[in-house]
Amino acid sequence: MAHARRKLFEAHKLNGSQIAGEAVALIAKLYEVERDAHDLAVQARTA
Numbered sequence: 001m002a003h004a005r006r007k008l009f010e011a012h013k014l015n016g017s018q019i020a021g022e023a024v025a026l027i028a029k030l031y032e033v034e035r036d037a038h039d040l041a042v043q044a045r046t047a
Contacts, residue, residue: 001030004027005023005027008023008027009024012024
């Protein structure tokens, strides 16, 4: 995801692409979910 995010971030920065900006925001939400789930037990992550 980091490679995709980097390309999307660049597209948004250089061209002002709204779609790329939205994609970067969605990837940020995914990273947040992963951070929150990192310390959970396996059963809690599955739930």
